[in-house]
Amino acid sequence: MSFSALDSTLSGxxxxxxxxxxxxxDQSRLASMLKVEWALAMxxxxxxxxxxxVAEALAAINPMDFDLLALGQSTARSGxxxxxxxxxxxxxxxxxxxxxxxxxxxTQDVMDTALMMQVQQSMESLLPQAVEVLAxxxxxxxxxAQTPCVGRSYGQHAxxxxxxxxxxxxxxxxxxxxxxxxxxxxxxxxASLSGPVGTLSGRSPAHAKAAQEFxxxxxxxxxxxxxxxxxxxxVSLAAFVTQVLGALAKMAADIVNLSxxxxxxVSEPFIAGRGGSSAMPHKRNPVxxxxxxxxFQAAQGLNQTVQAALxxxxxxxxxxxxxxxxxLPQLLGLLAGALHEAKRIAEGLEVDAARMAANLDMTHGLIxxxxxxxxxxxxxxxxxxxxxxxQAAGTVRQTGQHLSQVVGAWPEMPVSFKGERLKDLFDPTPxxxxxxxxxxxxRAQAMHVMAALSRKG
Numbered sequence: 121m122s123f124s125a126l127d128s129t130l131s132g133x134x135x136x137x138x139x140x141x142x143x144x145x146d147q148s149r150l151a152s153m154l155k156v157e158w159a160l161a162m163x164x165x166x167x168x169x170x171x172x173x174v175a176e177a178l179a180a181i182n183p184m185d186f187d188l189l190a191l192g193q194s195t196a197r198s199g200x201x202x203x204x205x206x207x208x209x210x211x212x213x214x215x216x217x218x219x220x221x222x223x224x225x226x227t228q229d230v231m232d233t234a235l236m237m238q239v240q241q242s243m244e245s246l247l248p249q250a251v252e253v254l255a256x257x258x259x260x261x262x263x264x265a266q267t268p269c270v271g272r273s274y275g276q277h278a279x280x281x282x283x284x285x286x287x288x289x290x291x292x293x294x295x296x297x298x299x300x301x302x303x304x305x306x307x308x309x310x311a312s313l314s315g316p317v318g319t320l321s322g323r324s325p326a327h328a329k330a331a332q333e334f335x336x337x338x339x340x341x342x343x344x345x346x347x348x349x350x351x352x353x354x355v356s357l358a359a360f361v362t363q364v365l366g367a368l369a370k371m372a373a374d375i376v377n378l379s380x381x382x383x384x385x386v387s388e389p390f391i392a393g394r395g396g397s398s399a400m401p402h403k404r405n406p407v408x409x410x411x412x413x414x415x416f417q418a419a420q421g422l423n424q425t426v427q428a429a430l431x432x433x434x435x436x437x438x439x440x441x442x443x444x445x446x447x448l449p450q451l452l453g454l455l456a457g458a459l460h461e462a463k464r465i466a467e468g469l470e471v472d473a474a475r476m477a478a479n480l481d482m483t484h485g486l487i488x489x490x491x492x493x494x495x496x497x498x499x500x501x502x503x504x505x506x507x508x509x510x511q512a513a514g515t516v517r518q519t520g521q522h523l524s525q526v527v528g529a530w531p532e533m534p535v536s537f538k539g540e541r542l543k544d545l546f547d548p549t550p551x552x553x554x555x556x557x558x559x560x561x562x563r564a565q566a567m568h569v570m571a572a573l574s575r576k577g
Contacts, residue, residue: 126453135411140456143241144449150191151183152234153205155338160225160313163333167326169224174217181212202227224315224327228348228436232312235448236340239357240309242452243301249459250298250364251570254291256466258566261287265556268548269385269476270487277487280480280548283385283471285555288562290371295562295569297360297367302572304360308353310343311335317435318346349432354444358426361451362419368458369416372409375465379406384475389468408461415454422447422454480548484516485523488546492527495545499534508532 122128126136142148158178164170186208194204210218222230264284271281313331314320320327328344335342347353378386388406425447429440480487489509496505512526519526524546527533533542 124450126450126457135415135457136453137456137460139245140242140453143238143245144453146188147183148238148241149201149234150186150188150205152237153202153230154178154181154183154209155237156230156233157206157209157221159334159337160223160330161221162337163330164220164223166333167330169326169330170220171216174213174220177213177217178209178221181209185212200227200231202230205230224320225313226316228441229312229314232347233338233340235444236309236311236353237338239448239452240339242456243305243309246452246456246459247301247573249456249463250294251573253459253462253466254294254298254566254570256463257287257291257294258563260284260466260469261291261559261563264471264473265559266552267471267473267476268480268552270479270482271551271555277479277483279490280487280551281555282552282559283473283476284559286374288559290367290374291566292562293367293370294364295565297364298573299569300360302575304356306341308357308360310341310347310353311338312343312347314346314348318348320346348436348441349434351426351429351432351441351444354426354448355430358423358447358451361455362416362423365412365416365419365455365458368412368462371462371465372406372412372416375409375469376406376413379409383479385472385479387470387472388465389470408465411461412458415458419451419454422451426451484520485546486513486516488548489513489523491551492523492545496534496537499536500532 122130122132125131125134127141132141158175161170161178162175165172165175186205191201191204191208194207195201198204206222210221213221261284264287265282267283268280269283269286270277271279271285311331311334313334315323320331331344332342375386375388377383379388388408425443429437429444432440489512493502493505493509496508500508508530509527512523512530515521515526516523524542528538528542
């Protein structure tokens with residue numbers, strides 16, 4: 121039985137890549153907790169707070185040798201996994217080493233630090249994927265910089281743009297979401313070693329140096345101020361993940377709309393057996409976009425759960441911190457699945473330029489109404505031109521005539537607008553060119569973010 125779609129044998133593979141699922145497995149959590157205890161003993165030994173040999177004894181223990189089922193049953197009694205873990209750990213150590221394990225630390229130190237180790241592993245895996253998505257979207261925007269398509273406002277045809285421009289908006293939105301990570305990481309990926317109430321019982325210069333060494337050994341940042349109840353690291357992480365998922369969801373929502381039968385401008389890359397229907401053999405559902413949208417839908421609630429942990433009572437909270445255990449692993453799993461599907465879309469999206477061109481003509485020239493009104497306003501005034509084009513649009517809808525025919529037949533039409541000049545107003549090229557001019561800036565932004573993420577990775 122599974123309580124989450126992410127770790128379900130049936131639905132898990134749809135939402136989470138195996139590599140990330142392994143990072144958040146129970147065995148991985150135990151390995152992280154064991155490494156936390158090793159780093160603590162090593163740091164304390166270096167600073168004269170622990171005798172030699174303890175860290176070595178801890179390093180010799182295999183995390184696979186723990187009985188997960190027994191630890192789980194004991195956790196139900198103790199309230200936290202750390203207590204039964206330490207009890208089992210001490211039994212595996214030589215008697216002379218056992219008293220020096222976990223000295224000065226507390227349950228939350230182990231859990232929070234192990235959590236950040238798993239977050240770090242996840243981000244090291246996901247950042248290259250994010251860079252690949254950015255690179256693929258940048259290339260897609262460039263390829264279709266001059267591909268005319270409908271620009272839509274409130275779901276209605278508004279003005280021509282280029283498809284590359286639409287992709288550039290997706291690209292820059294994702295850049296906006298990803299860009300904070302290099303600066304955010306040191307504030308998020310940090311160790312916790314503060315003791316029962318955050319004062320690191322028995323603190324001395326040696327203890328302070330040991331805490332810094334502890335963080336260094338684990339590849340995490342050191343914070344001299346305890347964050348047991350300063351939950352900014354996890355809150356910032358959850359907000360970051362949710363914004364990235366939101367940026368991906370913007371792209372996914374557009375793709376669902378653009379791939380609908382009536383629009384038919386794009387489709388996800390074809391994979392045999394993917395996107396079918398149990399009842400309708402002709403269907404080709406946008407599965408990748410669906411996974412991304414579902415991830416963002418779930419992430420919003422999970423993010424709210426983490427935000428609530430900001431209200432942590434006194435020096436150690438009850439409930440708020442524990443609620444994070446439900447939310448954070450799922451958020452990282454959802455991000456992994458969404459990036460996996462986004463890469464599939466960005467690298468293989470099928471674009472139907474002919475259908476885009478046909479859709480531009482769907483409204484019989486009304487998509488050029490703003491261009492015509494703007495040109496006419498020079499001779500007729502803005503209000504008069506707008507009113508006339510508004511009337512003409514009604515005629516187009518009633519008769520099915522093209523807007524150029526209706527406008528061309530007006531007695532009020534200035535002589536200078538007859539013939540080729542009027543025809544030029546129904547050419548999408550200027551609007552497409554204007555849209556395409558934005559693409560280089562979006563691609564430059566992507567290059568900057570990709571470089572920063574690659575350095576961080």
